Amino acid sequence: MAKLYRLLTEEDTSAFCHKVSDALAKGWVLYGDPSYAYDATNGVMRCAQAVTKEVEVDYSPDMKLGQQ
Numbered sequence: 001m002a003k004l005y006r007l008l009t010e011e012d013t014s015a016f017c018h019k020v021s022d023a024l025a026k027g028w029v030l031y032g033d034p035s036y037a038y039d040a041t042n043g044v045m046r047c048a049q050a051v052t053k054e055v056e057v058d059y060s061p062d063m064k065l066g067q068q
Helices: 014-025
Strands: 002-011 029-039 044-055
Touching: 002 014, 014 029, 014 044
Parallel strands: none
Antiparallel strands: 002 044, 029 044
């Protein structure tokens, strides 16, 4: 069994909420608080949320985490 970690990032729009909601619907669990930062290059706020998930397979760096 492996515990996986992902950091979801996106502009501060509903797309970020949908990305996190999709991960939660697939069994990922929130890890810590969300973060916000100003992206001066693009002039937008960006959001980040860490999520974790336990899976029944051994971890491999070749895994597509979003497909777990």
